[in-house]
Amino acid sequence: MKQDAAVFDNVEAGYGNVRILNGLSFRVAEGEVFGVIGPNGCGKTTMLNALSGMIRPSKGMISCFGKELNRLEAYERCRLGIGRTWQIPRPFAGMSVYENTLAAAVHGAGRKNLLRDRRSGRKESDTALKALEETGLAEKKDMPSGELTLLDRKRLEVARAMASEPRLLLLDEVAAGLTEAETTQITDLVAGLKEKHYTVIWIEHNIETMMKATDRLMCMSEGRNVLTGDPAEVMASETVERLYLGADDE
Amino acid sequence: MMPAGDRTKKGLIVTGVLFMVLFVIGITGIGGSNVLRYGFRILLYITIGEMWNLLSGYAGLTSLGQQAFIGLSGYALAVATTKYGLFYPLGIVAGLVISLGAAFVLSFLLLRIEGMYFSITTWVVAEALGTLFMSLMYVNRGAGMTVSAEPYPRIGTLYLMALVLCFASMITMILLPGSEFGLGVRAMRDDVQAAESLGVNVKRSRRIIYLVAAGFTALAGSLFFLNKGTIYPESGFDIGWTISMVFIVIIGGSGTVAGPVAGAVIYVFLSEILAHYPGWSNMILGAIAILMILFCPQGVIPAIGAAVRNSAKRRRKGSDGCRELDY
Ligand SMILES: Nc1ncnc2c1ncn2[C@@H]1O[C@H](COP(=O)(O)OP(=O)(O)O)[C@@H](O)[C@H]1O
Numbered sequence: 073m074k075q076d077a078a079v080f081d082n083v084e085a086g087y088g089n090v091r092i093l094n095g096l097s098f099r100v101a102e103g104e105v106f107g108v109i110g111p112n113g114c115g116k117t118t119m120l121n122a123l124s125g126m127i128r129p130s131k132g133m134i135s136c137f138g139k140e141l142n143r144l145e146a147y148e149r150c151r152l153g154i155g156r157t158w159q160i161p162r163p164f165a166g167m168s169v170y171e172n173t174l175a176a177a178v179h180g181a182g183r184k185n186l187l188r189d190r191r192s193g194r195k196e197s198d199t200a201l202k203a204l205e206e207t208g209l210a211e212k213k214d215m216p217s218g219e220l221t222l223l224d225r226k227r228l229e230v231a232r233a234m235a236s237e238p239r240l241l242l243l244d245e246v247a248a249g250l251t252e253a254e255t256t257q258i259t260d261l262v263a264g265l266k267e268k269h270y271t272v273i274w275i276e277h278n279i280e281t282m283m284k285a286t287d288r289l290m291c292m293s294e295g296r297n298v299l300t301g302d303p304a305e306v307m308a309s310e311t312v313e314r315l316y317l318g319a320d321d322e
Numbered sequence: 323m324m325p326a327g328d329r330t331k332k333g334l335i336v337t338g339v340l341f342m343v344l345f346v347i348g349i350t351g352i353g354g355s356n357v358l359r360y361g362f363r364i365l366l367y368i369t370i371g372e373m374w375n376l377l378s379g380y381a382g383l384t385s386l387g388q389q390a391f392i393g394l395s396g397y398a399l400a401v402a403t404t405k406y407g408l409f410y411p412l413g414i415v416a417g418l419v420i421s422l423g424a425a426f427v428l429s430f431l432l433l434r435i436e437g438m439y440f441s442i443t444t445w446v447v448a449e450a451l452g453t454l455f456m457s458l459m460y461v462n463r464g465a466g467m468t469v470s471a472e473p474y475p476r477i478g479t480l481y482l483m484a485l486v487l488c489f490a491s492m493i494t495m496i497l498l499p500g501s502e503f504g505l506g507v508r509a510m511r512d513d514v515q516a517a518e519s520l521g522v523n524v525k526r527s528r529r530i531i532y533l534v535a536a537g538f539t540a541l542a543g544s545l546f547f548l549n550k551g552t553i554y555p556e557s558g559f560d561i562g563w564t565i566s567m568v569f570i571v572i573i574g575g576s577g578t579v580a581g582p583v584a585g586a587v588i589y590v591f592l593s594e595i596l597a598h599y600p601g602w603s604n605m606i607l608g609a610i611a612i613l614m615i616l617f618c619p620q621g622v623i624p625a626i627g628a629a630v631r632n633s634a635k636r637r638r639k640g641s642d643g644c645r646e647l648d649y
């Protein structure tokens with residue numbers, strides 16, 4: 073039987089006294105591309121924050137690859153194999169593009185293998201450069217990351233997360249604001265990750281992208297899981313349609 | 323952007339040459355004892371400036387209480403040599419050990435606190451230590467203590483010790499950015515949460531930096547009071563130490579190794595002049611620092627670097643160059 077890559081069990085979490093996640097529950101199987109949709113402000117990014125350790129749940133349980141996360145610090149979760157991107161890109165602006173991915177390669181989940189494989193000649197620079205090649209940033213590797221365009225910043229988000237060598241990759245609207253061709257690049261990238269048995273949780277507003285690229289889709293509203301299932305079924309449901317036609321401002 | 327490896331190499335070569343020159347000056351005594359006396363002070367101020375830059379510029383730990391370690395190590399030296407009759411190098415080691423121990427214990431309290439509250443707490447801790455020493459009979463309360471050594475080290479010896487300490491601190495700062503640890507530290511300097519989410523152990527990195535800074539600052543404190551020969555609570559735990567560190571880093575420029583070097587040279591000569599106006603000196607230093615923040619916020623060294631790069635670029639391309647703030 074396949075292990076669960078991520079489990080949320082009745083999770084309540086938020087910022088300060090404001091509760092955003094209200095008993096959120098769902099499971100993501102290993103090797104799955106799991107899409108997440110929902111109106112703005114429904115708590116999708118907050119869910120990633122809870123998973124990656126930026127905030128802690130006040131109730132409920134989050135686990136990843138069979139390990140309970142609640143007590144783990146953010147960096148420990150990364151080393152367990154969770155790699156995330158940020159909706160609004162957050163490059164290390166004082167560092168070059170290459171150094172951004174290098175930092176992730178050196179400190180992330182690949183660290184253990186790296187320390188082991190060093191004797192056989194594998195280098196962190198290989199990991200960092202590979203991530204840049206896969207995201208089309210190889211030629212800009214020596215640029216200060218603060219000078220990248222928005223598209224390239226988004227690419228760097230993905231490259232950096234991948235350089236940390238995660239088993240579970242969290243993508244937060246990496247295709248938002250991109251052209252169709254650019255979006256296809258990202259979709260292809262994710263398809264390639266799936267081949268390599270990565271698990272992906274992918275938040276995106278673009279319905280078409282989500283229908284094409286995901287195995288299952290979860291629709292969230294007000295911090296809860298409204299409906300999860302086959303992407304086509306979820307999109308066809310009346311509840312989801314109402315949420316999108318009613319509350320959404322996009 | 324110049325790759326970190328090239329920058330490291332360049333930095334090490336320049337620093338190595340500078341060290342040799344200053345070492346020869348120390349060994350031969352060329353220029354006389356005044357050169358050595360000023361050199362000694364400048365080298366110590368470079369050391370504590372580099373370390374404050376490490377704390378504040380790299381780790382985001384804007385401490386206003388590094389004088390805690392200067393006072394502790396100065397007193398350790400005095401107690402070890404006067405009360406226990408130990409050879410002074412052992413007193414320096416004692417000061418280092420005690421300061422590192424204190425820093426380790428304090429780190430559990432201080433590193434839980436963020437931002438301005440961290441700064442204020444570090445200052446309160448240093449003040450509290452000063453008050454404690456003021457009331458401890460063991461260290462003669464406010465009457466202070468003397469450092470004894472037989473024979474007492476001459477200025478040439480002190481200068482060479484300060485030279486080694488200073489260059490050790492500079493080499494630490496040169497090697498930091500390109501190292502694995504340094505990559506994590508630079509990442510967390512730019513964005514703490516993003517760094518954590520990529521596996522950087524921010525707490526551990528901050529603790530290591532806090533300890534390294536405490537250690538170097540303590541050694542500088544020992545040498546300072548070894549030269550001075552006497553220590554009082556108000557001189558050991560003086561907030562003036564922090565003022566000098568902040569001044570040196572602001573004037574020279576934070577985030578560079580050369581910045582605190584320029585800052586320390588300017589500071590030592592300026593404070594020499596200002597010594598004629600007691601009471602005013604801190605106020606004048608403060609005013610200069612504020613003017614600097616307003617009109618040249620990146621500091622002397624990066625400003626000169628940018629100007630040189632810009633004029634070179636204009637000559638090449640006739641365009642205005644980018645403002646790159648590296649070395
Ligand atoms: N750092 C924060 N502090 C306080 N409130 C926040 C913070 N981040 C998000 N929120 C609030 O939490 C709610 C959910 O936000 P978010 O999870 O980003 O939604 P989504 O990603 O689904 O658009 C919003 O109402 C938002 O204003």
Ligand SMILES: [Mg+2]
Pocket residue numbers: 116117118159244
């Ligand atoms: Mg969001």
